[in-house]
Amino acid sequence: MKIEVDCRYDFQQELRRECGLSGLPLYSEPANADVADLVDEAFASAVLSESLPPEPDGLRVIIEPVWLAEPIVGGLDITLQVCSNGSQREYRQRFRTGRWYRDAQLRTLAYRGDSTLGADETAYSMLLALRADRPAPWKLPPLQAPPIIEQELADCGVQSLLSGTLLADRPVLVNRQFVEDAIRRCMEADTNEAGGALLGKLVRLKEPLPDVQTRIVTVLSASVDDERHVGRALSLAFSPEALAQAAQIAELRGLGETVQTVYHTHGWKNSCGRCNESPDCPLAECHPSLQDYQLLETLFPSKTTLMPIAGRKLGEPGRRPVLQIHAWRGGQMQAIPWIRFAD
Secondary structure, three states: OEEEEEOOEEEEEEEEOOOOOOOOOOEEEEOHHHHHHHHHHHHHHHHHOOOOOOOOOEEEEEEEEEEEEOOEEEEEEEEEEEEEOOEEEEEEEEEOOOHHHHHHHHHHHHHHHOOOOOOOOOOEEEEEEEEOOOOOOOOOOOOOOOOOEEOOHHHHOOOEEEEEOOOOOOOEEEEHHHHHHHHHHHHHHOOEOOEEEEEEEEEEOOOOOOOOOOOEEEEEEEEEEOOOOEEEEOEEEOOHHHHHHHHHHHHHHOOOOEEEEEEEEOOOOOOOOOOOOOOOOOOOEOOOOHHHHHHHHHHOOOOOOEEEEEEEOOOOOOOOOEEEEEEEEOOEEEEEOOEEEEO
């Protein structure tokens, strides 16, 4: 694929003690690679929503800052243009955050640890766009569409759709047994984390599901737990050997599945059971942590990857863990709706 990048800026990230540009920053680093990471997400989103073809001959990428006050960036508009069958198709996405912000969070924690920042001192993360006659050459990650199988839901073992809703541009179907298993594992592990591999596939249906714009659906079909994944309070170490064996199990099932991602739990206090009710509960809610983002970049860097997390969710009714499924949306992992299915 021939790729042309149209951008008149060089980007840098800064962490400051004040919200303006006066004084010296705590640190300043080039951020073009972090912006390029958003191009990867935009391309994945365009393919999954069927806004753009998965293998265009050429791609034009336009990157434009949305200003808070120049040169401080409040967002980024990324436009992808392709020519297909003699006509031009375009996809645009706005991003409010990205990898630079998570890096700033990690650095802030480190600065608090070594007393560069006080425990209650605020630090401000900034993305700057600096006009350049000759911007630095752009190095984009490989913009590759994931394997997508032409199939119908019945061929995926989906017998009936149960409760839930779908995003129009990112429909996800989840096996009912996996949902029950993930919540059970969360309760069994108590305050320790637990998890395993998750098998599934991306399929292209003949017709979209009701109220959905794309024919491409993610089907998460089965989990593979393994004692080699070692969980403790606030951490879980996944075993590469166990994940490799899960891939072999997927192949033996003969359904065209792969290890799509991993799922994990964020802890649940069985002796209390009020994790969803208490704002003072020390356990993490079922949202991605900074460590979870590091896990994604290491094991599953594709921007089509989902991350299911089971755990507490403040305000959720009932005294049971909740399973949330997160997808890349606008530069970060966000919880999305999904539908259970019976096989």
